[in-house]
Amino acid sequence: MKDSLHDITRKAVLQILAQGERPTWRRVRDIIGSGSAGDITRRVGDVMTELAERQVHGDYPEEVQAAFFEMWRTVKTINAREFEERQAQALERVSEANAARDGYRDQLHDCQRELTLKTNQLTELSTALHALRTAEAENQRAQRLLEEQLTRAETNLLEERVKREAAVALQQSEAARYQQIIAESAQASEARISGLETTLKSEQHRYNVDTAKLHVKVDEARQEAKQERKAHEKDSAASAKVIGTLREQLAHAKAGEAKLQGRLETLEAQLGKAQEKRSAAEDARASLNEQNNQLRTQLEAEATARQAAEKQLEGERQRAQALENSLKAAQAAERHHSRKPKD
Incomplete structure (x- = not known):
């Protein structure tokens, strides 16, 4: 089942590369019709790695290798830009995560303070309950x-x-x-x-x-x-x-x-x-x-x-x-x- 999906993904990637476009997971999923973003991205990466290795070993004719090498540089450039974009997005997400962490930390402090307050209230209630029970016994x-x-x-x-x-x-x-x-x-x-x-x-x-x-x-x-x-x-x-x-x-x-x-x-x-x-x-x-x-x-x-x-x-x-x-x-x-x- 994995080889079949890999082959389908490779065909979709080759089709997109032949059109001179970058094989993103959305374009691949539009061709194959199903799959999650993580799975498609992983399989696209495997296909691109396989194509690069075959290009290094000369498994393709020179014309194909030249075209593939040109495509590979283009893809690499595109991947570099995408990496930078993703890195910026990741940094932004890290910043948001840090802000969220700080918010969660503040919320945690608030919860801890509320928990302390509730604990004190519970202690007071326990004391009042003990006093009530004592008063009830006395009564x-x-x-x-x-x-x-x-x-x-x-x-x-x-x-x-x-x-x-x-x-x-x-x-x-x-x-x-x-x-x-x-x-x-x-x-x-x-x-x-x-x-x-x-x-x-x-x-x-x-x-x-x-x-x-x-x-x-x-x-x-x-x-x-x-x-x-x-x-x-x-x-x-x-x-x-x-x-x-x-x-x-x-x-x-x-x-x-x-x-x-x-x-x-x-x-x-x-x-x-x-x-x-x-x-x-x-x-x-x-x-x-x-x-x-x-x-x-x-x-x-x-x-x-x-x-x-x-x-x-x-x-x-x-x-x-x-x-x-x-x-x-x-x-x-x-x-x-x-x-x-x-x-």
């Missing part, structure tokens, strides 16, 4: 501690609530018992007061009756004395005895009146004490009601404190979620920056 520990504290607080609150409910139930039971005792005592006091009032009225009525009877007896005695004094003029000793008897009866009546008066005062004093006891019982009932209201207010305050603690726990959970989201975003940024220098 998790704080959250666990807060949850433990909240659990203990809820347990204590529940125990305290049970104790307070038991205390409230006990106080309510005691209050009910006291109220029952007070009610029974009030009923007994009212019954006693009613009895004392009835007794007082009875004693007063009897005192009035006895006093009226006594006054009647005295009046009768006076009438009898008058009648006896008028009817009979008895001796003064009998009259004095009757008068003494009457005076003694009057003294007994006054003593009975004083005794009744003292009993009446005693009953009134007992009535005042009973009224004081009833007032004290009413004050005790009011105090128990106030204690019940205070316990109810305290239980409501504890319920409010518990709700506030639950809200605080919810806020801490939201903060933990926000830190976790920040951590995920930092990890995503770290992965993005770690891939970008490789691209």
Whole structure:
């Protein structure tokens, strides 16, 4: 296959030389119809070298050799100019390559600076990520501690609530018992007061009756004395005895009146004490009601404190979620920056 291409190329070169033109790779490819610039240039060079060697060894007639020698000088001149042009082009390309190299070097420096910047940013992100992870760990520990504290607080609150409910139930039971005792005592006091009032009225009525009877007896005695004094003029000793008897009866009546008066005062004093006891019982009932209201207010305050603690726990959970989201975003940024220098 190589000999066939070589022969085709040689024929094309000879044809171009016979036309007095320079066998460039484009002219050769126009004749043979295919081939890359590098392959055609290499084969044209081989053909020209072969023709030069044959010309040196005299393989062609003199006329051909003279014509070929003239063509060879022309080609050589052309090749020299082409070499100079190519050399100038090569130098220009070298200059462009040097400029491109300098540009690439600048770009490399820029990339190195950017890589250093990205590395520093990656280091900062790693540090921030480590700080976030540390903060997250601290937050998790704080959250666990807060949850433990909240659990203990809820347990204590529940125990305290049970104790307070038991205390409230006990106080309510005691209050009910006291109220029952007070009610029974009030009923007994009212019954006693009613009895004392009835007794007082009875004693007063009897005192009035006895006093009226006594006054009647005295009046009768006076009438009898008058009648006896008028009817009979008895001796003064009998009259004095009757008068003494009457005076003694009057003294007994006054003593009975004083005794009744003292009993009446005693009953009134007992009535005042009973009224004081009833007032004290009413004050005790009011105090128990106030204690019940205070316990109810305290239980409501504890319920409010518990709700506030639950809200605080919810806020801490939201903060933990926000830190976790920040951590995920930092990890995503770290992965993005770690891939970008490789691209």
